């Protein structure tokens with residue numbers, strides 16, 4: 001075969017062992033049997049003789065259960081999706097002990113009863129050429145074979161002869177199986193892309209644990225997919241270390257996390273935690289909302305300095321000596337000596353709480369030195385006893401009192417003098433006024449904390465006590481974080497590394513980052529490598545071209561995404577008619593963008609567009625400005641169209657999701673109806689943010705998009721700007 005070819009075969013399969021497809025199917029059947037027996041081996045383990053006590057037995061039992069789960073053969077998940085025939089046998093260190101030169105690449109390792117590999121984990125070094133080898137750089141591969149499945153059945157394969165010099169026609173051809181995979185209708189949550197990871201994606205996936213990688217990529221370039229596969233890869237390559245230190249995926253909201261939550265378990269990785277930034281800093285219940293200007297100042301990195309000063313200001317330089325009475329003797333540590341100890345602790349810049357813990361021992365040490373000078377020979381127990389002496393405790397309380405982070409932030413936001421004392425030269429008076437609560441708040445408990453306050457409390461908490469750091473953190477939709485939020489994420493991976501994923505053009509918060517260098521500096525990962533992905537796997541060409549008209553206004557300098565989809569997709573902009581509102585007693589409001597006058601009448605054509613798209617296979621999303629959602633929901637219900645909210649799982653029978661524009665980020669649907677673009681823009685505090693939100697909503701469709709509008713489209717879309 002000279003070009004990648006799809007050898008789809010008739011459903012009545014010949015059982016001829018000389019037929020390549022039959023042989024591959026036989027290998028699949030044998031591999032399945034081998035996996036079954038691996039599972040049975042684990043199930044039959046008798047741990048009674050090897051566990052010393054019930055705790056060990058419990059732990060081992062749990063590990064065995066997990067292993068059994070991991071060895072399950074999922075009928076709709078192909079056990080292998082590729083094959084590599086090497087020209088030479090790879091070195092034993094690379095081949096997972098295999099002697100052969102042919103490897104089947106799959107989601108997990110499977111070996112036969114003799115221990116020889118039948119399927120190699122996609123993450124193993126020997127699998128790498130499956131993703132990277134090319135005619136130009138064949139990486140010692142003679143043949144790369146990709147398999148196609150229908151349901152759980154192996155029904156097709158496609159070959160590339162990478163080392164055949166006589167065959168030069170393959171280079172430009174794209175894989176049909178890859179195309180099919182990309183075009184496959186979306187139903188349900190996000191799935192893995194392990195069979196079709198592209199070379200530039202693979203480079204990011206396999207980059208080492210030591211370094212932080214930041215990926216800038218337009219909508220649908222596979223950032224989320226790449227981030228999730230990178231964690232899976234790192235867990236494979238550094239399993240023990242990461243099992244100890246932990247891994248975390250951070251996403252923008254709960255519905256997004258729900259959308260991606262099955263990707264890692266499908267790759268056999270069950271231990272990766274997921275959270276939103278708000279979850280990370282949930283020290284208080286968030287019940288309030290800030291106006292944008294207050295949130296911007298609270299999210300500014302200068303707040304870290306204000307908090308640092310405020311925490312350290314709790315230390316009072318001693319003016320009195322400490323007198324410790326032991327038996328008939330009194331030991332006196334003079335104020336100046338105490339002051340030296342305190343100053344030394346302050347200079348060391350250790351956490352406030354750690355210094356506070358160290359102070360009693362330091363004072364006790366000073367007492368011990370005096371005891372030794374007077375001929376006594378005190379040991380460690382005496383030092384401990386002195387450290388616990390009431391006089392020492394009282395002194396520590398006066399000099400270095402405990403700090404409650406929530407109370408500290410409460411005071412900063414409610415006490416103008418306290419804030420001014422610590423913000424002087426850092427925040428302007430106007431900024432101080434902006435962050436302070438307008439009305440007096442009685443107590444920490446009755447405060448209506450806003451999201452940005454919780455981040456401040458997290459910063460203060462870290463000043464008091466070091467935050468636990470994980471081995472690796474994936475931060476998705478990173479462009480939306482404030483500097484203070486970056487710091488909160490950064491302190492959770494100070495001793496580890498991060499994968500930072502985002503798109504500057506999709507930044508929709510007032511504090512969205514302007515540059516990755518800036519963001520990475522706040523994260524504490526200045527030396528991160530910034531990579532760019534530009535090939536789009538989601539959005540059809542016509543749609544991405546239309547959406548990219550916004551780029552000069554929302555992120556000048558960013559290159560538009562180039563869609564790799566062959567299917568041109570379906571794209572239509574429909575001007576709908578505004579219907580006369582029924583005569584009402586109440587005065588008719590003047591704005592034409594306010595479509596609330598007669599929602600269900602106005603929504604007739606929107607509903608019709610949804611009905612039309614539901615005739616296709618796959619999921620449908622109706623995306624609209626948040627304020628229009630209740631009205632559209634009513635209209636859909638009236639028309640008998642059941643619909644879900646984002647995060648609720650689409651199924652074959654419930655395929656329509658009504659998506660508020662504010663929650664659309666990161667999600668995708670086969671078909672999208674986008675309602676009233678101008679209303680999406682108007683819902684944001686400024687035009688640029690509005691256009692960015694519009695860009696997000698325009699780029700959620702996989703196969704088709706209908707834009708419906710009764711009010712004029714934004715001029716930036718029509719080319720009239």
Ligand SMILES: Nc1ncnc2c1ncn2[C@@H]1O[C@H](COP(=O)(O)OP(=O)(O)OP(=O)(O)O)[C@@H](O)[C@H]1O
Nearest residue numbers: 193196197198219220221222223224225537538666
């Ligand atoms: N190599 C690939 N093979 C097949 N499908 C892919 C590949 N890379 C990405 N995709 C698919 O493209 C779609 C978009 O991917 P993903 O959501 O990761 O993009 P993104 O860059 O995070 O997008 P956004 O910026 O909109 O959040 C997903 O359905 C994903 O599975």
